[in-house]
Amino acid sequence: MAIEAGTEAPDFALKNQHGETVRLSDFRGEKNVVLLFYPFAFTGVCTGELCALRDNLPTFVNDDVQLLAVSNDSPFSLRVFAEQEKLDYPLLSDFWPHGEVSRAYGVFDEEKGCALRGTFVIDKEGVVRWTVVNGLPDARDLNEYAAELAKL
Template identity: 50%
Template sequence: MTSGDKPALGRPAPAFRARNQHGQDVTLADLQGAPAVLIFFPWAFSGICTGELGAVRDELERFTELGARVLAASCDPMFALRAFADAEGLEFDLLSDHWPHGALARAYGVFDDEVGVARRGSFVLDATGTLTWSLDQGIGEPRDIAAHLAALAAPAS
């Protein structure tokens, strides 16, 4: 069961403040002025998550060419995310949604209450912080990162 309603497309993204793997605060306001891709994942070091975030790492130049900042969020603690980023060569922000546990995932409607982690939710925000695309998949369902790039490159409607 997922808690919280998923935010509506065409509406402002829910505000947030979270620490990245380096202990730096990142807020929704920090993203203003450029598009952003926010990817929720259940667990650092798990097979599917490692593969997905490795695919993001491998396509990071394409995300950058589209002017986007990539952020990935999980309920893992900051230090686990730092170890994960270092081990996998992830050079984008990994946001810790550890405490209050799952608050960010709940705000975006992708927290799984039964398991206690974020589902595989993804959100594309435009330069004004408006949600333009989203995806919500189960914990065991890998995402297609190419779909994220296509959504980012799609002209605004």
């Protein structure tokens, strides 16, 4: 069960596609965060979602907002994926311990070994303000979380 709005977002430290450590707490007091979990790099629906975010990046990466995209892929896979798709925002690896952060947010599919499509809008105080979880084959509507961001 995914964590709900009103819950303090669990902090984490994950490597991005460049091998740098990114912590959710790095943005506390500074920026709202769109935390997006996706199953795997190089898959059709995931690539479509992440490229749609790339194409609308000023909405999700600006002085007030940071987009963090998390999958259970290795940082090396994420680097190639980011370069191939020209994704210029943090792709975070929840590879090892496998799915630890995905589990903390309640979006890890134990049977499939990957994250579900969970999105969490987290305010500057570190509190989840909005969440949606879609099944593996179902793409999210980025306009929904853009609208939620506008309310903060």
